[in-house]
Amino acid sequence: MEDKRTEGYARALAKLIQAETVSSLDQDDPEKFARFQGLLRETFPQLFATAETELFDGSLLLRWKGKDPKKPPILLMSHHDVVEAPGHWTHPPFAGEIAEGKLWGRGALDTKGSLWAMLQAAEELIGEGFVPAGDVYFESARNEEINGAGADAISKALQQRGIRFLFTLDEGGMMLHDPIGGADGTFAMVGVGEKGCADLKFIARSKGGHASSPGKNTPLVRLGKFMAAVDSSEVFQIALTPVVREMFARMAPTMKGPMQKLFSHTDQLAPVLGRVLPKFSATAGAMVKTTIAFTMCQGSQGRNVLPQEAWVIGNMRYSHHQGREKSIAAIRKLAKRYGIETEVLEPGFPSPITDWHGEPFHLVERAVQATFPGVIPVPYLMTGASDSRFFSRVSAHNLRFAPFLITEQQLDSIHGVDENVDLDTLAPAVDFYKYILREG
Template sequence: MGWIILWAVLGLLLLLIAAILVNTLRVGIKSVSPQGAPLPPEERVAHYAETLSRMLAQETVTVAPGGDLSKIYAFHRLLEELYPNIHRQLERVELDGALLFHWRGSGRSDRLPLLLMSHMDVVPAEGAWSHPPFAGEVEEGIIWGRGAVDTKGSLCGFMNAVEELLAEGYVPPQDVYLASSCNEEINGPGAPATVDYLAAQGVKLGLVLDEGGAVADSPLPGLDCKFAMIGLMEKGNAQVKFVAKSKGGHASTPPRGTPLARLAGMVNYIEKKNPFSVQFTPPVEGMFREMAPYMSMPLRLVLANLWLFKPLLKSVLPKFSAQAGAMLQTTCAFTMAAGSEAANVIPQEASITANLRFMSHERKEATMQKLRAIGERFDVEVQLVSGWDCSGVSSADSYGYQAVKACVQKTFPEAGVAPYIMLQGSDSRHYERICDCVLRFAPLSIDKQQLGSIHGVDENLSVEALAKAVLFYKELVQGYFSAAPAKSEHRQG
């Protein structure tokens, strides 16, 4: 009897190994092209660099609603100078600094319109820069300045693309919109006002493409090639305040459970217990599925067999990669604290503020319920200060995603393509009211330094990357209405 059990166990083990190997072989091994797509003529590439240089030199630091928009309007005048065809042939709407251009199509396509967007505002430039942040210097093939990546680079890309198509006499088969808000960096009203305007006109969009992922160097450990990361959703964002109260008193006679002690206990509990559920959502599974053939062993074997290794990855990934871990769950980062103004005084009230990023499987309300239950355990009040829920999830099977993917593969043959979850916020979430396929991808090829320069020092973009962005947008505008339909146009969740 014992031998029978042993042989049965060995048989099952062999079947398991066989299944793992078959799945790994089925995934196969892929590599990218060593060379990218050819660039336009040198004089045209130089023109692109000059336009972005001038856009960066015009400072457009975000202005709060009701503030002085003179620099924003100066940027509008610059766009009018740089892109005369767009301003002559497209309908232009200005909404308190936000811009919307409407390119009317011929009506030969039944597909819903396309909208390209990138915000014109930038964050302040602090710290010691090697090049002036608002000079737009071009040196050795690099364009320096605040907003080069976030997001005047992509704005410059699609404005140049449309300007050229107009000069060539191209008329799209269906309407195309270009949108740019002036207060995205402070979650301002520009994008909502634009959506309100479009909704009032009865506009329903087929695809919205905004900032998000990029063509990035080795976005995850185990990859040694570039990958174009296309965001299918973005996490929610909220500021949550945890407040503990007491009668106060002198620090020489402290009672047990002072406000700061209770807050410290709660923070320690959340950090150690990690109360938020970890799940492999469709975008994350899709990301690993697309990346697996490009991974080195043994990661390729693991990702090819998620059915077996999911429990292991749920535990290991957050330790292995903070970015990958944040795509699996809601996160809570404690960022601010306040207590007594004197070292020898026990505060009557102390507080800690955290930034929450919500996931689709554990949204804002469920997360707040969980935090309030933890707060009760430590006699801490939990207050939602501000925030919004996560976006919907666009499908990687949608026509829009497949069209963008096809354009990436044509323009960036040196890169793989994968869906992902955007961890930051963007204007694009507002467009879900009028569009079922909202994607987050800027066609900018950037390295790790350039990625880290966003909201940091020495933000820059290569002239070659800008030229490739123009090529991508031209390809998308022309190809979007002519490509074959994909499996589904619907958003998930």
């Protein structure tokens, strides 16, 4: 059924995509973010006339005052910077073209889509004369994709003001058919936590020397052996934590045969499942343990020179059950066996898991059921990092979900080529946020 709002919605979101907002650590361009925010003001005039606006080095915070000052506030978030768009695109990344029932462009899903939808919901409600019960804050950072400095600063400022939110709702999971292979249902993946992210440097040293008489175990060889060991052995603890069990338990009724048996009995079968899952898919594997990805490396500067120092960078995502310190200790111990030093470049920011039995999670569940009938809400653990992690400072309930029905292609298009969103999902997405604003 065609929703008559869809065309206008698509055109409004297309304009936000056309205002390019790629964030970069090498080159900061505050102007283009200011232009984008000017466009927000034009698109949502009543909201910007009603709410108080504050800027934190170009990251945006809005406060829409509620009726009852005693009611705790809520916070809706979506960053407005995007990642670069290299590669060959079917529709140019910053053209905002509408074709084949989709809107194409960088940021359509990550995360101008949800930013647009939540502000549109507020704009329409203000037009209807609605005033929220408690204060509603909107946060939109301009640097989520590079360092999260905006969200870090805003969450600290809110903490200093003594503000505690009933909940925060940021980007995270979306709605997908069969997200794990074998579950015949459409699931709303509501992130209740995310893994921490640390950057480690592994350094192998030697006296150096000429490449004509290398001897054994030169620095690059040691690094190679070390990386191979990480790849082939279980360095980190595997555990099927309660959130992963809950996710499978809710998916199990849509599975068939042995899979259904396995996933309905995660309590007894946890040890088996924990070992099987990483073989099943990299994403499922990442949910049950700390992972480390080797991303950069360097040897000597000469083709015939042995390095005095060679290094690789490992990007670590630490699990909640093993944690930051123990995960780093485990990899440090292994590295030492190969004569390699471990240096922590960036320790990251561990954040807790939100209780999915709490009222905020139930509210999101109800909003999904009301606006996307038949979709099954599921708590899950995000393996990627988001701005949400900083907001555990100001709320015990940090939920990570954007109300878009997407395909696997669309999921892969986030940070990839041909990012796009279905036009049909735009109107229910606005309705989702309206539900949250009315009932939250």
